[in-house]
Amino acid sequence: xxxxxxxxxxxxxxxxxxxxxxxxxxxxxxxxxxxxxxxxxxxxxxxxxxxxxxxxxxxxxxxxxxxxxxxxxxxxxxxxxxxxxxxxxxxxxxxxxxxxxxxxxxxxxxxxxxxxxxxxxxxxxxxxxxxxxxxxxxxxx
Amino acid sequence: xxxxxxxxxxxxxxxxxxxxxxxxxxxxxxxxxxxxxxxxxxxxxxxxxxxxxxxxxxxxxxxxxxxxxxxxxxxxxxxxxxxxxxxxxxxxxxxxxxxxxxxxxxxxxxxxxxxxxxxxxxxxxxxxxxxxxxxxxxxxx
DNA sequence: CGGAATTTGTTTGCTCCCCAAACAATCTCC
DNA sequence: GGAGATTGTTTGGGGAGCAAACAAATTCCG
Numbered sequence: 001x002x003x004x005x006x007x008x009x010x011x012x013x014x015x016x017x018x019x020x021x022x023x024x025x026x027x028x029x030x031x032x033x034x035x036x037x038x039x040x041x042x043x044x045x046x047x048x049x050x051x052x053x054x055x056x057x058x059x060x061x062x063x064x065x066x067x068x069x070x071x072x073x074x075x076x077x078x079x080x081x082x083x084x085x086x087x088x089x090x091x092x093x094x095x096x097x098x099x100x101x102x103x104x105x106x107x108x109x110x111x112x113x114x115x116x117x118x119x120x121x122x123x124x125x126x127x128x129x130x131x132x133x134x135x136x137x138x139x140x141x
Numbered sequence: 142x143x144x145x146x147x148x149x150x151x152x153x154x155x156x157x158x159x160x161x162x163x164x165x166x167x168x169x170x171x172x173x174x175x176x177x178x179x180x181x182x183x184x185x186x187x188x189x190x191x192x193x194x195x196x197x198x199x200x201x202x203x204x205x206x207x208x209x210x211x212x213x214x215x216x217x218x219x220x221x222x223x224x225x226x227x228x229x230x231x232x233x234x235x236x237x238x239x240x241x242x243x244x245x246x247x248x249x250x251x252x253x254x255x256x257x258x259x260x261x262x263x264x265x266x267x268x269x270x271x272x273x274x275x276x277x278x279x280x281x282x
Numbered sequence: 283c284g285g286a287a288t289t290t291g292t293t294t295g296c297t298c299c300c301c302a303a304a305c306a307a308t309c310t311c312c
Numbered sequence: 313g314g315a316g317a318t319t320g321t322t323t324g325g326g327g328a329g330c331a332a333a334c335a336a337a338t339t340c341c342g
Contacts (some may be wrong), residue, residue, distance in 0.1 A: 001186070002150050002182055002183070002271070003270075004157075005250070005254060005255065006144075006254055006257060006258055006266060006314095007158050007162060007250070007253065007254060008149075008175070008226065009270050009274065010155050010158055011152065011155060011159075011175055011179075011275060011278075012200060012277060013202065013273040013274070013276055013277040014151050014152060014155040014199075014319085015328095015329090015342060016276075016277045016280035016282075017148050017151055017276065017277070017280055017319095018152075018329095019280060019281065019282070020279075020280035020281045024281070025154060025292085033163040033297095033330060034148060034149070034152055035297070035298080035299070037217065038143055038149060038152075041142060041143055042143070045142070050319075050320095051319075051320060052167065052204060052318080052320080059153060059156065059157075059298070059300090060245040060299085060300070061301055061302085062319075062320070062321090063300085063301070063302080063303095063320085063321075063322080064299065064300055064301070064318090064324095065189070066320075067298090067299090068298095068299090076153070086308080086309070086318095086319085087307075087308050087309075088307070088318065088319040088320070089308095089309045089318090089319060089320080090319090090320075098197060109145065109148075109200070113146060113147055113148060114278050114309065115279060115280070115281070116147060116148065116276050116280055117147055117276065117279070118279050119275040119279045120272060120275055120276070121245060124272060124275075125147060125269070127186065127272070128147065128272040128273070128276070129144075129145070129147060129150050129260060129268070131265060131268070131269040132150050132151060132154040132269070133150065134260040134261055134265075135145055135154055135157075135257050135258065135260065135261070135269070136153060136154040136157045136158070136159065137260065138148075138161075138256060138257050138258070138259050138260045139158055139161035139256070139257055140144070140160065140161045140165070141155035141157075141160070156299095158301090174326095174328090175286085176327080176328070178294080184341070191291095192288075192290075192291060193289080193290060193291080199288085199300095201328085201329070201330090202329070202330055202331085203290075203291070203292090204292075204329090204330075204331080204332095205328065205329055205330075206291090207291075207292060208327085208328090209327090209328090221291095227289095227290085227337080227338070228290095228291090228293080228336075228337050229289065229290040229291070229337045229338065230290060230337095231290090231291075271325065281325075
């Protein structure tokens with residue numbers, strides 16, 4: 001019965017994919033969570049982003065963001081610059097070390113993505129993402 | 142870029158589905174996590190199951206199981222009976238209250254499942270589950 | 283038979299993610 | 313200029329997950 005429940009299969013799959021992500025990084029002697037990776041990518045492509053904007057883009061609460069930013073900043077990958085125009089916000093940005101690290105992380109993520117999608121054709125992968133997005137959009141916000 | 146990463150879309154979708162699950166129960170004045178529901182279903186269909194067997198079936202560590210069982214037992218939905226044949230194991234089972242509660246929970250889950258799959262045809266839902274299982278099976282264990 | 287190895291459930295310790303509520307600082311709008 | 317909104321942080325709470333260590337019980341073998 002459980003194997004026919006979308007929510008259950010989704011949860012189990014997500015758990016397995018998370019484990020693969022962690023294993024991929026561990027084998028490379030690196031450590032990063034999926035949340036940290038997503039954050040780094042978003043900050044790189046949107047330098048100067050505020051924490052609120054970032055939290056919205058990631059779909060998480062702004063208070064959830066704080067410890068993640070703290071960790072990345074402590075690792076020297078990211079900085080909170082004070083915004084000249086708005087004293088409340090922080091302009092987030094990657095350090096040079098952050099840019100460099102992200103380039104390496106992206107390669108690991110690419111290998112990870114390739115592995116988990118290795119049982120699917122390119123068309124199936126696109127279809128899967130499309131179906132997942134449809135499910136996501138029907139959930140109660 | 143992130144929207145084309147399977148892992149990212151999977152994580153976001155799972156998060157939205159989890160929120161829908163929680164909202165469905167909250168609106169009905171009930172409280173249950175997806176993990177608790179999965180556990181209850183497995184115990185109902187496999188009365189007398191040991192904790193190790195249950196942990197394996199759920200794909201989690203046996204130490205992770207303990208607090209979940211404690212909660213359900215504290216709510217009077219589940220019991221740990223001592224096995225007559227093997228003194229190490231506990232024979233898990235639902236109480237009459239647990240059976241009754243699970244029947245109600247199952248209805249809520251059915252409504253939740255119907256909602257999240259409401260953007261998909263029956264064939265698409267089956268396809269989605271099939272693709273998710275393929276992804277799950279390729280992940281590093 | 284009897285000791286060694288294994289299995290099971292628990293506890294402890296650690297990590298991550300998530301939210302809600304409260305607070306000070308800052309900005310915006312009247 | 314003051315009221316109200318926004319931003320980042322802190323605090324408090326919860327769920328989920330793993331690893332390592334332990335006692336109790338069972339199994340395996342010599």
